[in-house]
Each structure stands twice: as C-alpha cells, then as structure tokens.
Amino acid sequence: MQRDKFYKEVENLNHPNEQLIKTHCSYCGMQCGMNLRVNTITNKIIGVEPRYDWPVTVGKMCPKGVTAYQQTNHKDRILKPLIRDNSNLKGTKEGFREATWDEAYELITKKFSELQENYGKDSLSVFSGVSMTNEKCYLTGKFARVALGTKYIDYNGRFCMSSAAGGFLRSFGVDRGSTLPWTDIHETDCLFIAGSNTAECHPTSMFRVWSVQERGGYLIVADPRETPLARRADVHLDLKPGTDLALANGILHLLIENNYIDEGFINKHTNGFEETKELVKEFTPAYTSEITGVSIEKIIRAADIYGKAPNAIVMFARGIEQQHKGVDNVSGYVNMALITGKIGRPKAGVATFTGQGNGQGGREHGQKSDLLPGYRKITNPKHVEEVCEVWGITPEEMPGPGVSAYEMFELMEEKVIRGLYLLCSNPAVSAPNLNFVRSALKNLDFMVCSDFYLSESAEFADVILPSVTWSEDEGTVTNLEGRIIKINKAQEPIGDSKPDWLIQVELAEKLGKGKYFSYLKNARDVADEFRRATKGGYADYYGATWDKIDKQDGVFWPCKDEQDKGTPHMFLDKKFYHPDGKAKICALPYRPPAEEPCQEYPLRLTTGRVVYHYLSGNQTRRIPFLHDMCPEPYVEIHPKTAQIYGIVHEEMIRLYTRRGECQYKVKITEAIREDTVFVPYHFGHEESINLLTIAALDPISRMPEFKACASQIEKLEVRTVD
C-alpha cells in the first residue's frame, strides 16, 4: 500500500504525463514485478521501473527485463497479416505481401478445409508455446480440438518442462514445479542445485541463494561448467554431461549408508524405499566417481552437507531435464528429499526452475497432446466428460491424444500432417536436429504462423498473422513457484495486430465453429471460461479470480473456490497426490547418454543460454543493448583441449556431429570440463547449434536430449608461419 502511494506521488510530481502500469516481465519464469511507464499523451510505453512491492523479486530485474519494454513499439513489428505469394521463396524472409485480416482468414479457412476434406481432420496440427497467458494457452487447446477437430496439438514445453512434469507426476502424483514459495529459499540451510545456470537464467533468484551462504548455510552445485553459481558453491560437482542419474544414486547411497534418512517419514509417507536402497548399493563413491568424473571427496562432502542440513531444498533445471532420461534424473534427485524427509514443510522441499514466463500454467491446461484443462487426461473418460460440458461438445467429438512436439515434425515429413498453425514458438531455431525439422516445415502443404516479429520459423509460413506483445493484452500467468499472477495491458495493440485469443475466436467463426467461441468478447470472458474449465481438476484455478490475485500478490494453485486463499506450500499435510496418498521413491538404473563420445566424435557437446538472450533469440536479438552485449554465438573450449587442437581464443572453427556442422568463434575458458564443449542456442539460420543436436527422446516425457551428444572440432584452415 505504501509503495503504491509512493509511486502515485512520484508519478504525479515528476511525470505529469506518465502512468505506471503494474505488471510482470515478458520473459522467464521468475516473472519479475515491473511497472511499465506509459506516456498518457501518446498512450505508448516509454520505459520501465522495478516493483519493490513484488515479494518474489523485490525490485530486481535482469538485462532482459529492463529492456523488455523495447519490444512493443519496435520497428520490426509485423503490423499487417502477410500472405506468401511466391512459394519458391519458402524458407526465406522474402515473397510475402501485406493483406487484410479478412483475406488472410479466408485463405486459411479455404486451405485448412481443403486439407481436412482430402486427408481427414488430423491432417492439421497446432504447435504453440508458453510465453502466452493461461487464458491463451487454454483457448489454443480448445481451438485445436473444437475449431479444427484435430488430435495433433503440442507445444514448446516439450523441449522445456516436460521432464520435470514427468518426474514430479511419478514421484508426487502432481506436477507443481515448486513445493514451496520462493520467499522460503534464503531461509533454508542448504541448496542443492543441479543443471541450472541460475545467475544467467533466473538472475533475480541469486540474492536468495547468496543469502543462504551469508547466513552460514551451504550451496552445492552439479554442473559440467563452472557457472557464476558454481563458482560460489561450497561443493561444485563438475560432472560429465548426461551422468546425473549416477550422481544422484551415488548421493542416495551415502545418505542411506550414513543414516541421514528419516525412517518415520519413509515408512508413513512413501513407497519404493527398499528397491531403491537395493539399487543404489552398487553406487559407491568410487563407482559414482568413475561414471560421473566427479572426485570421490566431493561426492562424500556433498552428501554430508545435504544429509546434515536441518532444512534443504533440492533444485534443478534443464541441465538434468533435457536428456533422454530427464524424467529419471528428476525422480533421482527428488529421491534425496524423500528419503531424508526434507519436504512438505517450510524451507525444505524440491523445485525446478521453470523456464518460460508461463512454463508452469501453460503445461496444465490443454496444449500438451494428452492433456485437457486443469491437468485432466484426454485418455480419462471422466475428465473428457467434464471438459466437454464446459465446451458444449460430446465426448465423441473430442479428439484423442496426439503425439509430442518433435514427433509432429516426423509426421510432417511423412505427410501425415499437412497443415500447421504455429504460434508463440520458433522451432526452426529451437527444435533439435534442425536439418530434419526445417525440411519437415518445408514439406507442409500449408502453414500459418502467428508472431509479432518475422521469426526464422515464419519464413516457412504461407500466412503470417501479427499477434501482440505481452504488454498489449491482459491475462494471468503462473510463475515458477506455482503462483498465478496478473499481466496488465499497458498499450493498445499497434498496427493491425491482435491478441492470439481474438485471432482464434475470429478464425473459429470463419471455420463454422463460431457457436463455441464467439461469445468470448474480451480477455476477461476467456478468463472466466478458463477458470470454469479447470474447476475440479487437480490444477484447479477456479478460485483464482483477478481480484484475488491483485489483493493477495498472486494466488498459488490449487485454489478451489472464493474462500480458498491458495496453496503456497505443497504437502504440508504429508499427503501426496497418488491414490494411496504416498510419494514414490523410484529405483532408477543408470543409463548413459544416447550418444557417447567415440574416436570420431570424442567431445561432449552441451548447449544452453546466456544472460543477454532469450530462447530462440527472435525477441532479444532485436534489442540493441542485448545484441551489442552478445552479437553472435561461440563455442566454449577448455584451454588444454584448445591446445591439443592447436586452437586459439576467438579463432573460427568447425564444430560437427553426426547430424550437421556449424562454424563458431572459440571462447577459451577454464570454466568447462576438458572433455566438453558448450554453445548457446539463441541464434538462427546457419548459426543454430540445433543443426547439431540429437533428437533422442525421453521415453516418458518425449524431451529431446539437448544437453548431451558426441561432437568433434576442427580448425578451419591450418595457419602458416610467415
């Protein structure tokens, strides 16, 4: 309240023609609180201020956040629908002309209808993303199943959160990315963080991490690279990429051997301990060290610190999840909390660093091939009935489960899928094995892309629909804690751009499905239907009204009704979501990465992020400051490895795998293992590292193994001595 007053006063005193709009960042799952500055004469966004009144990030923002506002009125915005009139130029930025919405809708309706008449309902597909609000993610699932009537819908969370989701579902029976609020983190005694480059990817968490150490607590980090987080760690477990499950099993072995376990908790609230105990017997420190490359001393020290800590939080991110055993890795690390009983109370628990702004909410409400709103299963007849009632269709009309994101590209290549509506994702940069994926996109008979900038994927489209940025619409997002928050509108859409929900409502009308959509006149209408559709599901948002979100600084799901304040801490009653109320301790045999180094490809290639860019880079590469700070990709190589290959800092080299090759500038750094190279993936066309990555999918989550494959490097030319 005081802060609000402060802002009002500042606003009135210093900036008579400015209004501050309370909202959150457009990018990562931290969803830092910010105020967008709007000029009340031009009604345009002109800047940003931090929000000290936001309890999760208290005034903090990273370089992406402070420049995010520059997206809205950027010169590269697509202002009108674009129609391709030269199909020979598919795969390039050229060959488009401006069109009206009516023209674009008519063409889409004609082409989509023709494809479905000739090849059946499922010849169409939807590929979406979770930078959208809950309401848009919800409506996209409904649009695919009701307006298009296709079973083929999936989304970019398959490349992001699906292994965390799979692991949590298996261990706890519920998938909420964090069992506790972020405001607990700095009060714990030990953080065990695996596969997260927190300082670059969730920078505004760092003050809480440091605070643990400043209070005398400990930080343990498992990462093949010495990231800024690892540099400050009490123990840095510098493992070989792809060996996390061995490390987790090795630590479990020691926790059991040294009796750090909580037998009471295990007996009352879990299943599977005995099998797991048996399985991890062989993971002695020596054996674990042999597989992971981490020294025996470090493994012992890490287990001791975690075991002794009164409260501890196990945290992880894509480093462990983007593997073809990502789900096992998640359950493996979750096991640590379960056998020690360090879960289901404040300051102790498990959390994944959810990636995208709405990476949590966007996976719960029906964009995934097998899910319906409220985390309902499309294969469960009761769940289907519940959703049909809200949607006004019969269960017979509900399409069945489709396939995962990468598998949709396989079906495009096979011509099973012939049409695509792509929104809020740029898979021509972000999907693995890009030579194949780009060819699959080219192979489509008809593709629609909705974006606000012309992305590398839009280059393959026949029609591009201009959507709005996050600041030109309103709705809710669920942050990495599981807290539902409100994004507010700061400016009217520029040009002819429209929010995705409106595009879907209008398109549904043209497709003859208006009665299921046309009563949705504004974002709030969509929100009301969305909350009803989640009611009774386990990701129940029904009680999370916009008013309550505003009053309470967000609402943690589940939140069932008006009275319910939401659920910041999960499992306080020690009730897990499996039918018997118990959590599952999983016995997980170690499997190596899908592709192990060999003589021809001796180096491990891993990929990830830098602080200045976001995902495929389609947004951040256009922001001058971010571009200047990191204009191009590079390959990180250890000095000893560079010496063997005769390579020097900043030299251009060839990096290749069984799937492709790229040329990168070398960054020599001791902050990486000698047997590993790292490339950030935020760049397009011939600079995309995903030309090299492997599409080995996790059997449960269908997550590709972005984090480990075998590679080789080569000098471009032999330097001559003059």
Ligand SMILES: Nc1nc2c(c(=O)[nH]1)N[C@H]1C(S)=C(S)[C@@H](COP(=O)(O)OP(=O)(O)OC[C@H]3O[C@@H](n4cnc5c(=O)[nH]c(N)nc54)[C@H](O)[C@@H]3O)O[C@H]1N2
């Ligand atoms: N600056 C920035 N921030 C972002 C994003 C962004 O693009 N840029 N994206 C957001 C999104 S969507 C996501 S998903 C998150 C991702 O957040 P993170 O998962 O933290 O980011 P990554 O860089 O993908 O990988 C994390 C770390 O995993 C390590 N790693 C690689 N292989 C292994 C392995 O086998 N085992 C272990 N233990 N570690 C390994 C890498 O060295 C890296 O330091 O970030 C979010 N925040």
Ligand SMILES: Nc1nc2c(c(=O)[nH]1)N[C@H]1C(S)=C(S)[C@@H](COP(=O)(O)OP(=O)(O)OC[C@H]3O[C@@H](n4cnc5c(=O)[nH]c(N)nc54)[C@H](O)[C@@H]3O)O[C@H]1N2
């Ligand atoms: N090698 C490698 N590959 C990876 C990863 C990795 O670590 N290594 N990480 C993976 C992960 S974790 C992720 S999350 C994916 C993400 O990969 P993508 O899904 O490609 O992510 P973005 O770059 O956010 O793409 C979003 C696109 O939609 C647009 N957009 C943003 N908001 C909206 C909106 O509201 N509506 C519409 N219509 N468009 C919008 C943006 O301009 C952008 O072009 O990449 C994955 N790929």
Ligand code: SF4
């Ligand atoms: S940490 Fe994430 S949410 Fe916060 S400002 Fe940076 S990108 Fe935005």
Ligand SMILES: [Mo]
């Ligand atoms: Mo992600």
